[in-house]
Amino acid sequence: MRRQPINRISEKGLRVWRLYGIIQTFFVLLVAIGAGVLAYIFEWSWYIYGIAGIIVIAYAYLFVYLFPKIKWLRWRYEVRESEIELQHGLFIVKRTLIPMVRVQHVDTSQGPILRKYNLAGITISTAATNHEIPALIVEEADELRSRISTLARVADDDV
């Protein structure tokens, strides 16, 4: 069995994902309320309310509680001298290997929600592909970014 990468992403990342889930649930809730109002006006059958309610609750459970948790438990990364290894995925576990010599540049990015939690995401780009680590403490992200860019030497012959 292949060893898992060591590092985990910030625990606050889990909270951010939960927040995303809450925001999404809010929109689902709006739609459900809309359906409820329509059902009331046009006197549709009562089980519309039931279905709408169940959908909202199930959505909230999955996207606020379960999925972020699984995702967070799964997310691991490791930056070694000559390669970066990532492991992530909800249903499908993906393990990605990016050799340092292939890395072209590293970006950190931060949206309003991430900034509130003092988090940042890192995007590692090779000549052909992009890979993201979604939530790291800002200082950690900055440190990682500069570490990767020092380790990444652009090989002359390869693209």
Next chain:
Amino acid sequence: MMSKTRYQLHWITAVMSVLRTLREMIVPILILVFANGINDTGKWYLDYLTFIIFGFSIIVFFVTGIIKWKRYVYWFEDDELRIEYGLFVKKKRYIPFDRIQSLDYTEGILHRPFNLVKVSVETAGGSASLKAEAELTAITKDAANVIEKEMAEAKKRKVQSVTIDDEFEEEFEVASEPPTKKIFTMSGKDLLVLATTSGGVGLIISGAVIFLSQFADVLPIEWAYREVSGFIKSGLLIVAIAVFLVLLIIWGISVAMTFFAYYGFTVQIDYEDIVITRGLLEKKRITVPLNRVQSVRIVENPFRKLFGYANVVIDNAGGGITGEGAKINLLPIVKRKAINTPLQELFPELILDEPTNQLPARSKRFYYRIEFVWMVPVIAALSYFFFPFGLFSFLIIPAVISWGLWHHRSAAYEIKGNQLTMRFRMFSLQTVYMMKKRIQSMEMKQNYFHRKRKVATVSAAVKSGMGAFYAQVKHMEEEEAEQILAWYEPAREAVVEGVLEVEQ
């Protein structure tokens, strides 16, 4: 010092730009004319409004075409190709000769009589600059040679400045340039097979259908329908012959199109570059530097396989996102048995063996299981709503399963030294040869059922143009997948090398 003469493009450029705009406008013109028709409102300027608008815009295009041509200049300075152009805003583009990967030549019908070429400048194109290329629409062949000469001189200067530092070490290399060598040509018979088995036939049919549907309002459909129904009554044999004739004509068009595009297809090796020339009416010459080739793929379309043919595609770093230059048809059609000779000549380090490791029997189910998700409701619905005949939809099950098994049997992989070979099937069978140093990243994917059954999917990304091409073997042995990942991991290699160094 260098010459700083500013060169202009040939005046035919202006004509071409006008013609190009006209060609783009022809469909809107037709649609507008047909939609409006020529109705009589009594006021002549309303009757001919569309014609007036288009006449006016044609004049505008003509004038802008000439101005654009007049404004476009290029020259050589400081080992750079410099271009200045622009209608309202003057734009300048400086391309260092070092960054130029290749000059591709195209000779269109309008180029021929004046002995002109279109030169496309291909640059390395870092991911930051989406379009660093330049295009000289029409210049004389002599002028094209001047560019090549300037480039060669600039490179020589560079080498010389290096050799002075390195005590004349590299001077010999510059002097001894091996002549170009022909690797591959296509015969007339190859062209026929290519035309017949390519998607061209389908393309023409769909093109005809789209064309007809565009003009469905204008065409006398009812009249045609009556004619056709009368025609069908007149006898099955005649209908069959007519259908056959139509197919024959379509095939003929397809052959003609392929013939024009691929006539005189040759692959040459020129020092460090692959040079591909092709075309009858429009002659094209594409240069691919050997060290930009990222992967070699043998594609076996089932129809072509029937005749023992395959084709070879290479992924090239550089060029557009999906445009020409990313994926290059190196050998458009070639006997499967004859593939190795030209490929080996181009890529001597490539091991062209068939991949031998196949997938375990327990991964079979993964190739068709997911299909049941849509299959079951579709079959249930069909059987219910179209009761007696709907039951035939059960035949989907064996079809899907055998399709899956076909894919399972096709998949294979092999690691040999620094080379990974992956074989998989979409509709055509693809065998991808990749060197380790060309693989940008590698991924191993597993879902819950995969883990339970100890299988995994491995996918390797190679650069193709601006994007990536993913070669993947699905549902392979988990242990083997991990081994491939370990093979790819640079750290392990470093450890192994370290050990060797210590031993020495």
